[in-house]
Amino acid sequence: MTVRGIRLRLKWTLLSVVDLLGFPLKLKGREGEVQIICFHGICADTDAFINGRFYHVSAFRNLLSEIQQHFHIISLDDFSANRLNPDKLNVLITFDDGYRNNLTLALPVIEELRIPITVFVTGRTDFPLWADLLDVAAAHPAESGTVLNELRAYAQVKTVRELKAWIPLQPQEVVMEINRKLNELPHTLLDKTRVFWELLSNDDLLVLQTKSLVSLANHGANHLSFVTLSDVGMAKEIEEVQIRLTNIGSNYGSVFAYPYGQHTPATIAQLAELGITQQYLAGSGITDKPYLFQRMTVNPFISVKNMLRIIQKGRFY
Numbered sequence: 001m002t003v004r005g006i007r008l009r010l011k012w013t014l015l016s017v018v019d020l021l022g023f024p025l026k027l028k029g030r031e032g033e034v035q036i037i038c039f040h041g042i043c044a045d046t047d048a049f050i051n052g053r054f055y056h057v058s059a060f061r062n063l064l065s066e067i068q069q070h071f072h073i074i075s076l077d078d079f080s081a082n083r084l085n086p087d088k089l090n091v092l093i094t095f096d097d098g099y100r101n102n103l104t105l106a107l108p109v110i111e112e113l114r115i116p117i118t119v120f121v122t123g124r125t126d127f128p129l130w131a132d133l134l135d136v137a138a139a140h141p142a143e144s145g146t147v148l149n150e151l152r153a154y155a156q157v158k159t160v161r162e163l164k165a166w167i168p169l170q171p172q173e174v175v176m177e178i179n180r181k182l183n184e185l186p187h188t189l190l191d192k193t194r195v196f197w198e199l200l201s202n203d204d205l206l207v208l209q210t211k212s213l214v215s216l217a218n219h220g221a222n223h224l225s226f227v228t229l230s231d232v233g234m235a236k237e238i239e240e241v242q243i244r245l246t247n248i249g250s251n252y253g254s255v256f257a258y259p260y261g262q263h264t265p266a267t268i269a270q271l272a273e274l275g276i277t278q279q280y281l282a283g284s285g286i287t288d289k290p291y292l293f294q295r296m297t298v299n300p301f302i303s304v305k306n307m308l309r310i311i312q313k314g315r316f317y
Contacts, residue, residue: 008317019305027070027312032086034079035071035311036280036295038257039095042105043195050139050196051132055300061109063304067091068113070308075116076215076252080278089312094280094295095119096219096257097129100198103208116213120257120280123221123240125201130167130175131223132197133182134160136189143189147181154178168225168260172233175224205248216245217255218276225262231270238274256280257295268292 019025040053042060055063067073072085074092084090095102098121110117122129134151137144138160152158155166167178190197200208208214220226221240229237242253254277258267261282271279272291280293287294296314298307310316 015306015309016303019303025070025305025308027089027308030089030312030314032084032088032090034074034084034090034092035314036079036092036094036293037311038282038295038297039093039106040097040297041099041196042101042109044105047195048139049300050193051135052300053297054196055298057105057109059300059304060106061113063298063307064093064109064113064115066304066308067093067311068115071311073115075213076118076217076255078116091311093117094257097223098122098124098200098219100200100204101195103200103204105195107208107211107214110213111211114213116215118215118217118252118255119200119208120217120219121200121205121241121244122219122223123237123244124199124223126199127179128183128197128199129223130179130182131164133179133185134164134167136193136196137182137185140189140193144185147185151178151181168262169228171228172222172224176222202244202248205244205250209248209250215252216248216250217252217257218242218245219257220259223259225260226258226267226271227262227264234267234270235274238271238276254278258282261295 039055042057043054045056045058071091072088074084074090076092079092093115095106095117098119102119137148141148148160151163155163157163157166167175205216209216218238218241220237222237224237226234238256245253254275256271256276256278257280263281268279278291278293280295282295282297285294286292
């Protein structure tokens with residue numbers, strides 16, 4: 001862990017102590033502004049975490065309920081039309097990757113609380129994403145055979161963390177070959193970890209499209225880093241999901257969130273040329289165009305009140 005990470009953990013721990021002592025939570029400032037937050041997957045409370053992208057369903061409900069209490073939650077339609085509450089921080093809630101648990105576990109919660117969400121989906125249906133399969137293999141090394149050792153040797157890295165950083169920056173054919181290799185994990189292992197990798201089918205999308213609280217948008221066909229793609233490659237990734245969304249009646253095929261949040265000035269310019277009306281970024285701080293929007297990924301290992309503080313400030317530090 002870095003020095004900065006240690007300082008942040010200490011800060012959040014001290015704030016959690018303050019909360020336990022009963023001091024009131026103060027969330028002021030940024031009234032009339034928008035904070036976009038990003039979830040990924042939801043799992044059952046009995047499921048052991050295998051990554052930092054998933055929330056237990058009860059923790060998810062608790063966080064949404066608190067966000068609803070303290071802020072003003074808006075839909076993608078509201079955001080696009082600039083229909084904002086001038087007296088509160090406005091929060092747009094998004095999901096990345098298009099996991100099936102967004103339908104089976106997240107949807108009942110958002111319908112109970114009447115909270116709108118936007119789900120950025122890929123073109124995948126029955127071919128899981130490599131990052132999810134790598135998490136499965138890392139969490140169950142004894143059941144995964146030799147795949148982890150083979151991939152680390154191939155990438156010439158020592159840790160799974162280094163492997164995760166290396167894979168997205170490789171050419172598409174390398175990423176897809178690694179994905180195929182991970183897809184050969186034992187069926188018994190894949191079956192028991194299904195909630196962490198199963199993606200939305202086209203029938204699932206049709207169900208979500210009928211829900212007034214759900215908007216479906218574009219996350220690229222194969223969840224590839226756009227910084228590695230040619231202009232033609234980017235266009236193909238965009239178009240495949242646009243067709244998928246158009247076929248189920250979504251009007252948001254030109255609303256795009258970058259896989260891994262990775263982008264450059266060149267990708268931004270190219271997507272604008274392709275007619276992408278909203279580009280959702282992560283981490284760069286770039287907002288110099290009216291169609292660029294920064295997002296913050298929520299952290300399941302941070303307390304609800306600390307996450308509220310982070311959302312209100314718009315940063316983790």
